[in-house]
Amino acid sequence: MPKKNGFALLPKLENLTPQPAVVFVTAYDEYAIRAFEANALDYLTKPVSSARLAKTILRLSKPPDAETGVPHPVAKAGERLEAADLVLLRNKSLSMMVKVEEIAAVEAHGDYTRILLSEGANLMMKQTLFHWENQLPTGLFAKVSRSLLVNTQSIGKLVKKNLHTWELQLQGTEEPIQLSNLESKRLRALL
Numbered sequence: 001m002p003k004k005n006g007f008a009l010l011p012k013l014e015n016l017t018p019q020p021a022v023v024f025v026t027a028y029d030e031y032a033i034r035a036f037e038a039n040a041l042d043y044l045t046k047p048v049s050s051a052r053l054a055k056t057i058l059r060l061s062k063p064p065d066a067e068t069g070v071p072h073p074v075a076k077a078g079e080r081l082e083a084a085d086l087v088l089l090r091n092k093s094l095s096m097m098v099k100v101e102e103i104a105a106v107e108a109h110g111d112y113t114r115i116l117l118s119e120g121a122n123l124m125m126k127q128t129l130f131h132w133e134n135q136l137p138t139g140l141f142a143k144v145s146r147s148l149l150v151n152t153q154s155i156g157k158l159v160k161k162n163l164h165t166w167e168l169q170l171q172g173t174e175e176p177i178q179l180s181n182l183e184s185k186r187l188r189a190l191l
Helices: 006-013 030-037 052-062 129-135 181-191
Strands: 023-027 040-044 085-092 093-098 104-107 112-117 122-125 141-145 148-151 155-160 165-170 177-180
Touching: 006 052, 030 085, 030 093, 040 052, 085 122, 093 104, 112 129, 129 148, 129 155, 141 177, 141 181, 148 165, 155 181, 165 181
Parallel strands: 023 040
Antiparallel strands: 085 093, 104 112, 104 148, 112 122, 141 148, 155 165, 165 177
């Protein structure tokens, strides 16, 4: 699109009925948050893999949302994210796009979850652990307890602190996660 970009086109699409589904395809991932805030169905970064493109096409073929007329960008039951997929994380004052593989762990806190990222940041989101459990890739994430999902690639070390407590240190995070004997046994069985 010489001299323009996809964002310049979006206002021209607002009056169309039904609303077209928009998928951004670019070599730059810095526009991802802006694209999802503009209700893009998906955001693909070049080079696009055939598996990732097939997933987007599958989303396009789903029935449209009753209000917007656009296919749902959210994964349905049985449709999981992949390690390289971008996911939008939001709390009150922060929105960021991260690759699924950059999520080190997800901890339940009632109806909220604390997302621990591999570069040390963490944020609270108003989503349940059940939501994440159904979307995160099972080969990458393990459910250690009713309140904890761990990215097995982020595990740094597991240290026994006393008779009943273990500490899980995740790569890139400062604060260890306390585990019971049963939780540590489950995690060790997965490794």
